[in-house]
Amino acid sequence: MEKKISGLLFAGTLAVFSVLVVADEKITSVQTALKKFMPGVQLQSIKPTPIPGLYEIVIEGQVLYFSEDGRYAVQGQLVDLATRTNLTEERMNAVRAKAINALDKRDMIVFGPKEAKYTVNIFTDIDCPYCRQMHQHVDEYNKLGIKIRYLSFPRAGIGSASYDKAVAVWCAKDRQQALTQAKADKPIENTANKCKNPVADQFNLGQSLGVNATPTLILDDGTMLPGFIRPQALVSFLEQHYEKTK
Incomplete structure (x- = not known):
């Protein structure tokens, strides 16, 4: 029984690790694409959004959204209608708070x-x-x-x-x-x-x-x-x- 549990835990760890590797690879591909279309731009952060294939990018204190290939940009508010949460404003608050509190x-x-x-x-x-x-x-x-x-x-x-x-x-x-x-x-x-x-x-x-x-x-x-x-x-x-x- 202990061996089966250990095996399941090991398999679960591998699965999580695989997901993280895939996520890291996709973020790297977005970064590479953005460098092609927007050379010289300094990214403050990049992470996936709840929408598949859409990534949140923070550039010079502004929140933008880009497609996975870095070709398409979306500028506007991303809202979770289920929770009535403005995800863009929530993220901008965090960016502003970090900048102000670092002064x-x-x-x-x-x-x-x-x-x-x-x-x-x-x-x-x-x-x-x-x-x-x-x-x-x-x-x-x-x-x-x-x-x-x-x-x-x-x-x-x-x-x-x-x-x-x-x-x-x-x-x-x-x-x-x-x-x-x-x-x-x-x-x-x-x-x-x-x-x-x-x-x-x-x-x-x-x-x-x-x-x-x-x-x-x-x-x-x-x-x-x-x-x-x-x-x-x-x-x-x-x-x-x-x-x-x-």
């Missing part, structure tokens, strides 16, 4: 206590009217238990006037005060002419994560919320959101 917190301009109930990361532009309006409520967000962590996203691009303002804020002795003054259209005090700063890197990161407007909020679990959300509305959303994910 050095010292490269952010933070408003709020060290210990806060919620943390919200915001891609912001100094000249954006809604960003300015949102910042006027920063104390209210903090009082409601929300820590705000700002990342620079000058919408006009690197080298623009908004970009230069973001760099000036970063180079100021008091970045919080400088950001508040800049968003109020006041001159920034105590700035250096040049300093090492993360503005360009944060702008590029935002683009790779699908940020195309400001303010754009990203939670630590990767959930993206575009636009200005008033303090009470935001805390209500956060309470409901994290209750669902428990």
Whole structure:
């Protein structure tokens, strides 16, 4: 009896190993095909989807779907109708969460206590009217238990006037005060002419994560919320959101 069981276990192990080898071979063939059709593109990850012959590819923070031969691409939302789950958004949340949580917190301009109930990361532009309006409520967000962590996203691009303002804020002795003054259209005090700063890197990161407007909020679990959300509305959303994910 023991020999039969051992034999079955061995056979089962071989079967699983065979499946893994086949899966690895197919992924390799997709990678090879993609290199042919899209030379120079760096793949962040690749894995099969629940649909046979269709593979999920993450390229520069974006989720795309490709056929096994790498010839056909599908750009859009993949939804599991049985579970009502948006698989694309679920995957993008994971990609954004990994990118945001890998950042050095010292490269952010933070408003709020060290210990806060919620943390919200915001891609912001100094000249954006809604960003300015949102910042006027920063104390209210903090009082409601929300820590705000700002990342620079000058919408006009690197080298623009908004970009230069973001760099000036970063180079100021008091970045919080400088950001508040800049968003109020006041001159920034105590700035250096040049300093090492993360503005360009944060702008590029935002683009790779699908940020195309400001303010754009990203939670630590990767959930993206575009636009200005008033303090009470935001805390209500956060309470409901994290209750669902428990």
